[in-house]
Amino acid sequence: MLEVSGLTTTYGAIAALRDAHLTVGEGEVVGLIGPNGAGKTTLLGSIAGLLPISSGTISFDGSDITSTAPEKILRSGLALVPEHRRIFSDMTVEENLKIGGVIRKASERAEMLEEMAELFPVLRDKWDTAAGYMSGGEAQQLAIARALMSKPKLIMMDEPSLGLAPILVDLVFELLETLRSQGRTILVVEQNATRMLEVADRAYVLRSGEIVADGTGQELLARSDLFDTFVGG
Amino acid sequence: MSELLQNLIDGLGRGSIYALLALGVAVVFGIMHLLNFAHGELITIPGYLTYWAFNNGWNWWTVVPLIVVSAVITSLIIERVAFSRVRGASDFTLLLTSFGVHFIVSAGFLLYVSASVKPYPRPTWFAKTLAVGSLNIEVFDLVVIAVTVVVLAGTTWLLQRTMFGLALRAAAADFDAARLMGVKSDSVIRGAFALSGFLAGIAGVFWIMREGQVTPTAGINPMLQGVLAALIGGLGSLRGAVLGGLALGLAEVLLRSWLPVGIQNLTTGFVFVMIALLFIFRPGGLLSVPQVERV
Numbered sequence: 001m002l003e004v005s006g007l008t009t010t011y012g013a014i015a016a017l018r019d020a021h022l023t024v025g026e027g028e029v030v031g032l033i034g035p036n037g038a039g040k041t042t043l044l045g046s047i048a049g050l051l052p053i054s055s056g057t058i059s060f061d062g063s064d065i066t067s068t069a070p071e072k073i074l075r076s077g078l079a080l081v082p083e084h085r086r087i088f089s090d091m092t093v094e095e096n097l098k099i100g101g102v103i104r105k106a107s108e109r110a111e112m113l114e115e116m117a118e119l120f121p122v123l124r125d126k127w128d129t130a131a132g133y134m135s136g137g138e139a140q141q142l143a144i145a146r147a148l149m150s151k152p153k154l155i156m157m158d159e160p161s162l163g164l165a166p167i168l169v170d171l172v173f174e175l176l177e178t179l180r181s182q183g184r185t186i187l188v189v190e191q192n193a194t195r196m197l198e199v200a201d202r203a204y205v206l207r208s209g210e211i212v213a214d215g216t217g218q219e220l221l222a223r224s225d226l227f228d229t230f231v232g233g
Numbered sequence: 234m235s236e237l238l239q240n241l242i243d244g245l246g247r248g249s250i251y252a253l254l255a256l257g258v259a260v261v262f263g264i265m266h267l268l269n270f271a272h273g274e275l276i277t278i279p280g281y282l283t284y285w286a287f288n289n290g291w292n293w294w295t296v297v298p299l300i301v302v303s304a305v306i307t308s309l310i311i312e313r314v315a316f317s318r319v320r321g322a323s324d325f326t327l328l329l330t331s332f333g334v335h336f337i338v339s340a341g342f343l344l345y346v347s348a349s350v351k352p353y354p355r356p357t358w359f360a361k362t363l364a365v366g367s368l369n370i371e372v373f374d375l376v377v378i379a380v381t382v383v384v385l386a387g388t389t390w391l392l393q394r395t396m397f398g399l400a401l402r403a404a405a406a407d408f409d410a411a412r413l414m415g416v417k418s419d420s421v422i423r424g425a426f427a428l429s430g431f432l433a434g435i436a437g438v439f440w441i442m443r444e445g446q447v448t449p450t451a452g453i454n455p456m457l458q459g460v461l462a463a464l465i466g467g468l469g470s471l472r473g474a475v476l477g478g479l480a481l482g483l484a485e486v487l488l489r490s491w492l493p494v495g496i497q498n499l500t501t502g503f504v505f506v507m508i509a510l511l512f513i514f515r516p517g518g519l520l521s522v523p524q525v526e527r528v
């Protein structure tokens with residue numbers, strides 16, 4: 001469904017990402033793990049069209065989306081829950097969700113709002129509250145719900161558990177399980193490597209801008225040479 | 234007491250026009266960090282069209298829609314021709330571009346139309362007053378205030394209740410995050426310029442009526458008042474822009490009536506002193522918004 005090949009992204013003279021190859025098949029939950037500064041966020045940002053890439057190609061759902069505007073990529077069915085969530089803090093929960101469904105018709109948007117209120121009871125309680133007043137865990141759920149509003153074929157999440165209390169981290173992983181059981185296709189960047197490997201069908205390990213390993217969660221967990229990746233970062 | 238009331242109404246009338254101009258400046262600033270020094274051209278160009286229309290037998294009933302529509306179109310053309318090319322550039326580049334647009338437009342009228350003042354008739358009701366008790370209220374002020382209230386209510390509805398309004402607010406808060414939701418950058422920027430042009434058009438109707446004439450530099454004053462009012466209110470805050478406009482209008486009128494007869498001509502100077510004092514104590518303006526760093 002998503003195919004990234006030979007992707008290189010540079011900031012000035014520094015290559016933040018070198019020759020990355022990655023695929024995500026339909027219905028798969030794929031993890032992307034590695035220490036801080038390994039290029040995980042750069043990889044998602046490049047796929048989503050936020051960062052100008054230097055070389056390589058990205059194709060999604062059969063069409064080439066290399067160097068395409070972020071709004072076009074979203075409209076083709078590929079959503080990103082960005083790093084730091086970037087919710088619209090002055091807008092209410094409902095307004096945030098509506099913006100998430102901006103590409104949908106009003107009737108469809110209304111249906112999705114209902115669906116999100118059911119999937120995330122926390123949000124229903126804060127429906128008319130400005131999103132800036134929510135706790136980190138609530139904001140993270142809003143960010144994910146907002147991305148789901150567009151009915152994406154593939155949803156990418158950048159560090160959904162970052163900065164959350166342990167009990168909320170559990171919640172995020174439960175949510176990943178729920179989304180997986182709904183048959184959704186997900187690509188997740190996670191610092192919490194071991195837990196991610198337990199949930200993911202497959203995973204890629206990034207280090208210093210290069211993909212150094214990939215395989216199923218069990219395969220990767222068994223590799224002692226990657227141990228520092230799992231405990232670090 | 235009655236003098237104060239009369240001044241308040243006069244000040245609100247003036248301030249309403251400034252508020253509409255400032256709101257237009259703030260909408261565009263919010264979306265692309267452009268402090269638009271070409272905002273006055275949205276009055277200069279419709280001003281010349283007004284002059285042309287009256288020479289061709291039009292009347293105010295047809296000129297009013299002409300002013301509003303031409304302000305919207307002018308705003309969209311300026312975005313397309315100038316600002317779309319410097320999108321994402323530094324705030325300073327954007328500022329200089331807007332100066333450039335202003336100078337090109339006024340030089341164009343100077344060279345190809347005339348340097349002289351072009352007059353047209355004011356509406357017949359312009360100088361009429363309404364006696365309410367001991368008050369003599371200008372009908373013009375009442376019309377301006379009433380229209381502004383309606384336009385502001387409509388703008389609030391647009392921003393709060395429509396998907397376009399939500400997209401505009403989202404893009405102003407975090408442009409890239411809005412694009413990640415599928416908000417089209419072109420549409421939202423053009424929408425902002427259209428809204429800004431519409432607001433300037435409504436303000437322009439009253440400004441143009443009041444002036445009764447147009448010159449190549451006719452846009453400078455409305456631009457200055459709009460930008461100043463937006464700064465006073467706190468750049469980026471839409472509520473602040475409206476508040477700033479009203480405050481500026483009231484300050485002008487009240488100062489003019491309070492200052493001793495000999496120095497009334499210094500009103501503008503005193504207004505600027507007050508603005509300077511405001512910025513010393515509240516550098517962000519009346520309703521300052523936290524500045525979000527754009528990457």
